[in-house]
Structure formats: C-alpha cells, structure tokens
Amino acid sequence: MPANRFNGHTDYGIGIGxxxxxxxxxxxxxxxxDWFEIISENFMVDGGRPLEVLDDILEQYRVVQHGVSLYFxxxxxxDRAHLKKLKALVKRxxxxxxxxxxxWGSVDGTYTHDLLPMPYTFATAKHTAAKIRMVRDYLEVxxxxxxxxxxxxxxxxxxxxxEFLTEVVERADCGILLDVNNIYVSAQNxxxxxxxxxxxxxxxxxxxxxxxxxxxxxxxxxxxxxxxxLDPVWKLYAHATKRCGVTATLLEWDDKIPSFREVHxxxxxxxxxxxxxxxxxxxx
Amino acid sequence: xxxxxxxxxKAPPRHAPRKLATTADVVQLQRMLTHALVRPLTRDEGLxxxxxxxxxxxxxxxxxxxxxxxxxxxxxxxxxNRMYWFRLLDVMHDxxxxxxxxxxxxxxxxxxxxxxxxxxxxxxxxxxxxxRLAQFIGEQPRLTAPHTALxxxxxxxxxAQTVAFDAGSIPVLTAADLKLTPPSRLKIALQPYLxxxxxxxxxxxxxxxxxxxxxxxxxxxxxxxxxxxTKRRRQLPRPCRGRIYLAVHRYHNRLFYKxxxxxxxxxxxxxxxxxxxxxxxxxxGCGLRPAQVSQWFALWMELGxxxxxx
Numbered sequence: 324m325p326a327n328r329f330n331g332h333t334d335y336g337i338g339i340g341x342x343x344x345x346x347x348x349x350x351x352x353x354x355x356x357d358w359f360e361i362i363s364e365n366f367m368v369d370g371g372r373p374l375e376v377l378d379d380i381l382e383q384y385r386v387v388q389h390g391v392s393l394y395f396x397x398x399x400x401x402d403r404a405h406l407k408k409l410k411a412l413v414k415r416x417x418x419x420x421x422x423x424x425x426x427w428g429s430v431d432g433t434y435t436h437d438l439l440p441m442p443y444t445f446a447t448a449k450h451t452a453a454k455i456r457m458v459r460d461y462l463e464v465x466x467x468x469x470x471x472x473x474x475x476x477x478x479x480x481x482x483x484x485x486e487f488l489t490e491v492v493e494r495a496d497c498g499i500l501l502d503v504n505n506i507y508v509s510a511q512n513x514x515x516x517x518x519x520x521x522x523x524x525x526x527x528x529x530x531x532x533x534x535x536x537x538x539x540x541x542x543x544x545x546x547x548x549x550x551x552x553l554d555p556v557w558k559l560y561a562h563a564t565k566r567c568g569v570t571a572t573l574l575e576w577d578d579k580i581p582s583f584r585e586v587h588x589x590x591x592x593x594x595x596x597x598x599x600x601x602x603x604x605x606x607x
Numbered sequence: 608x609x610x611x612x613x614x615x616x617k618a619p620p621r622h623a624p625r626k627l628a629t630t631a632d633v634v635q636l637q638r639m640l641t642h643a644l645v646r647p648l649t650r651d652e653g654l655x656x657x658x659x660x661x662x663x664x665x666x667x668x669x670x671x672x673x674x675x676x677x678x679x680x681x682x683x684x685x686x687x688n689r690m691y692w693f694r695l696l697d698v699m700h701d702x703x704x705x706x707x708x709x710x711x712x713x714x715x716x717x718x719x720x721x722x723x724x725x726x727x728x729x730x731x732x733x734x735x736x737x738x739r740l741a742q743f744i745g746e747q748p749r750l751t752a753p754h755t756a757l758x759x760x761x762x763x764x765x766x767a768q769t770v771a772f773d774a775g776s777i778p779v780l781t782a783a784d785l786k787l788t789p790p791s792r793l794k795i796a797l798q799p800y801l802x803x804x805x806x807x808x809x810x811x812x813x814x815x816x817x818x819x820x821x822x823x824x825x826x827x828x829x830x831x832x833x834x835x836x837t838k839r840r841r842q843l844p845r846p847c848r849g850r851i852y853l854a855v856h857r858y859h860n861r862l863f864y865k866x867x868x869x870x871x872x873x874x875x876x877x878x879x880x881x882x883x884x885x886x887x888x889x890x891x892g893c894g895l896r897p898a899q900v901s902q903w904f905a906l907w908m909e910l911g912x913x914x915x916x917x
Contacts, residue, residue: 364732369775370800372860392731398634405731430637433616434728435644435691442636444627475683476673479627479636514675542677543686 325569329465329498329530331419335571338387339590341380342576345583350379356587358385360573361416363423364392367408374415381416387531387571388418389500392434393458395468395491396427396441396451401458410462420465420530422500425451425488440473443480443487452494459497467498467530472508472537472546484509485523498530501567503560504546504575508537511544521563529567534560534593535575549578551589557596564600572597614726616641621660623671639671643684644691645727647720652692654685695723698733702769703740704821705761705814708843710751718750718758734773737766757845760806764814767802767855771862774800780913793884794916801912802855803867803876808846811853811864816843858910870895871903881916 326334336357341349348354359380366377380386390409393401413421426438441447459466470488482490492499501524510517534557536550552560552574564570574590619642624632643664646655658667668680675683699719700707707715722743728736741762744751751758776798785793797803804810820841852872854865867875870891877887888900907913 367732368734368773371771371773371857373773375860398630398637402731427637429731430634430641431615431617432729433641433645434731435641436694436728436733437644437687437691439640439687442627442633446627446629447633450630450633474678474686475680476675477636478671478673479623479625512675542682 327498327527327530329420329467329528330571331465333419333571335385335387335419337590337593338385338571338573339586340389340573340575340577341386342580344580345586346376348583350376353383354583354587356384358387358571358573360387360389363388363390363409363412363421366415367405367412377415386416386418387573388413388416388421389469389573390421390423391438392428392436393423394428395423395425395454395458396439396447397429398427398450399429399432401454401461406458406461413462413464418464420467420498421462422467422469422531424471425468425491426471438471440471440475440477441487442477443482443484445481445490448487448490448494452491455491455495455497459495465498465530466495467500468492468495469500469502469533470505470509471502472505472512474512474543474545476513483515483520483523484513485520489524492525492528497528499524499528500531500533501529501563501570502533502535503563504533504535504537504552504556507556507559508544508546517559518562521559521566526567529563529570532560532563532567532570532572533575534572534590547578548575552592557592560593561596561599564596569597569600615729616645616727619659636671640684640687643668644688645724646688647724648688648692652689654681654688692720695719695728695733695736698736699723699740702737703762703765705765705810705817706740706758708817708820709754709758709761709813709845714751718744721747721750734769737762737769741766754845757808757810760804760808761810761814763804764806764810764853764855767804768862770802771800771855771857774798776800776911777914779911780908780915784915790885790888791883794881795878795884795887796914796916797875797879798856798912798914800857803872803879804853804855805850805872806853807848807850809849809851810846811851811866813843813846854912856910856912874900874903875907875912878913 326332338358338360339356341359341361366373368374424438426441428435428437428439455466455468468491506517506520510520534552535548536552538545538547538550572593574586576586617638619638620635623639624635627633627636642659649655654664656664658664665681668684672680672683674680696716696719710718722740726739726743741759744755744759744762748755780795820843852867852869854867856863856865874887874891877890882890
C-alpha cells in the first residue's frame with residue numbers, strides 16, 4: 324500500500340533513523356534522503372539543542388515520528404502530560420503518521436523502558452485497541468503500531484502473535500508498522516513460520532515497514548540493530564513487499580553506528596527488492 | 608532474600624493470573640513481570656534464584672512464562688532482567704562520568720543498582736533517570752563512604768548539566784521591564800535551565816578533567832579492546848576541598864559552567880527564591896559597589912538568565 328489512510332496518504336520512499344552521530348554530516352552536507360524517522364522521546368523536551376537540531380532538519384527533510392513509550396498494552400491509562408508533550412511535537416514536525424509499539428512497558432507509573440511482549444488474549448486486545456483509539460483521537464494523527472521482537476511467551480495467550488496484531492488493529496482501526504526483522508527474530512525465538520506471519524496480517528493496513536540487523540546467539544536471536552540487514556530478513560522483506568505493495572521503508576541502526584553513507588547505502592538496498600515486487604503481480 | 612522496596616510499584620500477586628479476563632488481571636501479570644525485571648542481577652549477572660517470597664524463581668517463572676526447546680522460562684525471564692539492567696546502567700554510565708571516576712566502576716555500579724532498585728524510573732523518558740540520584744546518595748551514605756558529600760556534589764553537578772541541556776526557557780527580561788517596575792516590587796525569575804550550585808569542591812574542574820581523560824582514552828582505544836583500555840585508565844586525584852559558586856547554564860544551546868563570586872551567587876539565589884530585586888541585591892551583602900552590581904546584572908541579562916516572573 325504505497326499511500327493509504329494509515330500513513331496519511333503519503334508515498335514516502337526509503338528512510339533512515341535520525342541519529343546523533345550523523346547530525347553534523349546531515350546539517351553540513353545536506354545529503355538527499357527520502358525521509359528521516361525520529362524517536363519522539365528524544366525531542367519531547369522543553370528546549371535546548373535537541374529542538375534546534377530538529378528545526379534545522381525539518382527545514383530540509385520530511386520527518387516521521389516513531390515512539391518507544393506510549394505502551395499501548397500497559398494497563399495504566401495514558402498519561403495526559405506525556406500526550407500533551409507528544410501532541411506539541413506532532414504539531415512541530417507535521418508528521419503524516421505516528422508509530423509506536425504493540426507492547427507494554429510500565430505499570431503503576433513505573434517504567435521499564437523496554438518493549439515487553441503482550442499476552443495474546445482477547446481482553447488485552449480490547450484494552451489495547453481502546454487505548455490506541457484514545458491516543459489517536461487526542462493526537463489527531465494516523466497511528467501505526469509496530470510488532471516487537473520478543474524472547475518470551477505467556478501461558479495465558481489465546482492466539483498467535485499475528486492473530487493478536489490483527490485483532491488489535493481491526494478493533495482500533497489503525498495501521499501497522501510491519502517490522503520484518505522483528506518478525507524474523509521472534510520466529511526464530513519461538514519457532515513459528517515468519518512467512519505465515521506476513522501472510523496472516525491485514526495487508527491493506529500496513530503503512531510502513533522496518534528492516535534492521537540482529538545478532539544470533541547459540542539459543543536465541545537478539546534484536547540489536549547494530550549490523551547490516553541479514554539475507555533472510557531481506558528475503559522476508561521482499562515477500563512482505565509483494566504482499567503489501569511498495570511501502571515506506573526505514574532501516575534502523577541504533578548501535579555501533581557507522582558513517583551516514585554506510586547506513587544510507589544499506590537502506591537503499593531495499594530498492595532491489597522493491598523493484599522485484601513492482602515487476603511481480605501482487606498476490607491476494 | 609532481599610526484598611525490593613521500589614518506590615511507586617505495588618506488590619505483585621502471589622501467583623500470576625491463569626486467565627486474563629479483566630484489566631485488573633492484566634495489571635497483576637504486568638506487576639509480576641515488572642517486579643522480576645527490576646530486581647538487581649546476581650554477582651554473575653543472572654536472575655536471582657529466589658522470588659520475593661522465597662520460592663524458587665524457576666517455579667515462579669514457569670507459572671506464567673512458557674519454556675521452549677532451547678530456553679527455560681527462567682532463562683527467558685533472565686534475558687529481560689539483564690536487558691533492563693544493562694540498558695539503565697548504560698544510561699547512568701553515560702550521564703555520570705564524574706561520579707563514576709570518583710567512585711570507581713564497581714562502587715558506581717553498586718550505587719546505581721541500589722538507587723534504581725529504590726527509585727525505578729517514573730518517567731516516560733530515560734532523560735530523567737538520574738533526577739533523584741543526589742538525594743539517594745544522601746539517604747544511603749554508606750554506599751559512597753567515605754566520600755559521600757563529594758559524591759553528592761558531583762551528582763548534583765552532573766544532573767544540572769542534563770537540565771541545562773534541554774530544559775525549557777522563558778522570555779527574558781528587557782530594559783523596559785526594569786523601567787516599568789520599582790526595584791522594591793520587581794520580581795525577577797531565572798531561566799529554568801539555569802542551576803546554581805555551591806559545592807565544597809571544584810567539581811567543574813574535576814569533571815572537565817575526567818571528560819578530557821576519557822576522550823583521550825577513546826581516541827587511543829581504537830587498536831585495543833575496551834577491557835584492556837579500562838585497566839590502563841589513569842586514576843585522577845580526587846579534588847581538594849574548596850568552596851566554589853557555580854552557574855550551570857546554556858548559551859546559544861551550548862552547555863557552559865560559570866564560576867561566580869559569592870555575592871553574585873547570593874543575589875541570584877535570592878532571585879531564584881522569589882525575593883524582589885531590592886531584597887535580592889541586599890542579600891549579596893553590604894559594601895557591594897553599585898557599579899559592580901550593575902555590571903553583573905548587565906552580564907546576566909546578556910546571557911539571558913533573567914526573566915520576568917509571571
């Protein structure tokens with residue numbers, strides 16, 4: 324879905340995450356980049372250098388907000404002060420859509436700063452969807468929820484992860500940020516077929532995709548974002564692109580960050596798979 | 608068994624719910640997992656073997672987390688427990704280079720573990736993680752003994768830098784504001800990003816020296832692994848006692864520390880406490896030359912520190 328109501332009817336291409344080690348290169352050299360994804364929390368401050376940098380970036384680039392702390396799956400109600408700050412940032416960036424994770428991470432007002440896996444139950448799906456609707460109505464911007472990588476599953480779960488994702492986004496009537504690397508990582512950790520996951524989600528709701536690198540250990544895989552994207556993830560991305568259509572795609576590289584050029588070149592590899600998807604008829 | 612007294616986090620249920628029918632059930636499951644994550648790691652960086660009530664942790668983990676063919680429920684929970692602590696320790700490590708250098712790595716980590724066990728994050732942003740560290744050092748002096756007062760001064764100074772970096776700003780005072788209100792009634796606020804400190808040690812020089820040393824170490828560490836570089840790290844002498852007066856602020860969005868003379872500090876502190884201009888100037892002490900005071904105010908206005916009090 325190149326442009327749909329979940330990504331503000333935009334047709335963004337391939338973007339990369341805006342990260343501190345690249346600030347001076349971007350501001351001085353002004354490289355051509357389709358768009359930048361910012362971590363909302365890094366700019367939900369009251370002043371100073373972060374907002375100065377953001378304003379300079381906004382003058383020249385398209386920016387999409389990606390968050391890590393809305394915790395749609397936490398039982399806590401959304402925090403009004405948090406949402407107020409987020410809305411101010413949405414107005415500043417004019418982000419066409421906003422993404423955050425399908426996870427939880429806080430309870431009783433205590434934050435773990437992790438993206439913790441959900442118990443896949445109908446009750447949590449209902450609660451989570453209601454929270455997404457509430458946040459979207461307040462922020463007045465389309466929301467895409469991202470599937471997280473996970474290392475644990477709960478006994479109480481009543482369905483697969485992709486069934487849960489579908490249940491939530493249908494109830495909330497929101498979009499999906501399909502993180503292909505996260506699907507691959509979780510599939511390896513939990514022993515499911517990643518292609519069944521991609522095939523099982525409502526493709527018309529996918530507003531954005533993520534790709535990233537991960538690290539393989541003896542008994543599990545960690546979602547480290549400190550490597551180039553590995554081949555099985557690119558293959559899954561190609562499959563997802565055939566299923567969903569060419570979609571705004573972003574490379575995440577958050578640790579051991581190499582030069583801007585290296586990160587951007589890695590992101591642009593997605594074009595090879597996009598071209599393949601354009602040639603192939605879309606499968607229903 | 609060590610019982611966590613984490614501020615703000617309610618006690619977990621004895622057993623995780625078997626079914627999630629209501630939001631209350633979800634809360635119970637989330638409390639259970641959160642308590643498991645925030646428990647300090649063992650000496651070999653593992654999940655503690657016993658749960659809060661003394662039961663084996665493996666049994667408790669089995670009660671709500673699935674095992675698979677490669678990992679037990681305990682091991683899966685341990686992954687999250689480790690990621691929690693590694694992430695938060697990394698943040699505190701980066702935000703407190705001076706305190707880390709002062710205490711040494713082992714003592715620093717013990718302090719931060721105790722701090723975060725007592726005060727887990729209550730904010731959506733990691734930026735605020737160290738906001739209560741100086742207070743905690745005062746509450747638990749044995750963790751930094753025999754240098755508690757110095758450790759507290761360094762922690763305050765490092766937190767002031769976070770504030771100076773990205774706290775908000777308010778409209779600055781203009782010459783017209785000064786003309787319109789008589790000094791006896793004029794109240795002047797200070798910028799929210801400005802912190803006034805009066806440590807008993809030259810903590811500014813100390814932290815600058817630490818950062819300079821660490822920067823040199825980073826440049827030199829390209830060819831060696833980090834463990835070897837750590838061993839070779841040059842110990843910096845602890846600062847000698849000496850009262851200084853500091854303003855930690857930003858100018859054109861760059862961070863600065865400015866030493867102040869004592870009367871200037873007292874005037875600014877009185878303004879920060881909400882005292883009218885005339886009373887604040889009097890707080891600077893008698894015998895101040897009016898020309899000197901005017902010069903200070905001119906500089907503070909130029910730096911954008913003085914604001915109208917709404």
